[in-house]
Amino acid sequence: MNMEHSTLRTQILVVAIGSLLYAIITVRLNVLIMPGTEQTAVRPSVVVPMLIGFLFGPRAGFLTGFLGNVLGDVVTFNDFFWPWDIGNGIMGAVPGLAYVLLDRERRLGRTGLLWAPPLAVAGAVLGMGFAVPLDLYMGLTVNTVQQAWTVFVSAAATDALNGAVLLPILVLIYSRLLQLSQKTVLHAGPVEDQVLPERE
Secondary structure (H helix, E strand, O other), X not given: OHHHHHHHHHHHHHHHHHHHHHHHHHHHHOOOEOOOOOOOEOOHHHHHHHHHHHHHOHHHHHHHHXXXXXXXXXXXXXXXXXXXXXXXXXXXXXXXXXXHHOOHHHHOOHHHXXXXXXXXXXXXXXXXXXXXXXXXXXXXXXXXHHHHHHHHHHHHHHHHXXXXXXXXXXXXXXXXXXXXXXXXXXXXXXHHHOOOOOOO
16 A cells, blocks of 8 residues: 555656656747748757656656646646546546556666657557547647648657657656666665774
8 A cells, every 4th residue: 555655646746746847848949840830840849748658658758748738828828628638637647558568667668668669659649639639629730631730740740750759768767767776776775784994
């Protein structure tokens, strides 16, 4: 039970930090609009919910994408657009399949690095595939099928590219840092085995 509580506390902390980080980076980069579009921003920040999902599971990835996008929308537009918020949640949840299907060693090893790019692409396509048609149906930010198609292609493409490139890099960095920290702990050894200097 204590381990379950610890895991839950860890996920809550990770989601809170991830959501805030996602919102901050997204707000800062919302001004970078892709050429030929009116609404699609270049968002390398999408890798944040993807990474959280990959490392901590679909639920954590979904909540990070959803809450982070809500915060970003509120700050930028003083409003939120829930089809896009859910779409960003889906984008974070799909890479979480690695958490479900792979054990920790494989997820942080070569297998995980091979899984990361296609999961990132799938998350981007499914997330935007949910958000854009629903936005068109509700008439929130897109009003025609042609406009919706343009937005979907541009948003899914840039999010997929950012995720496919950045997710395996960050997973590799996380894995190396984790190994380094474990080696440091093992090298230090138990406190009782350490030789303390004698007082003069």
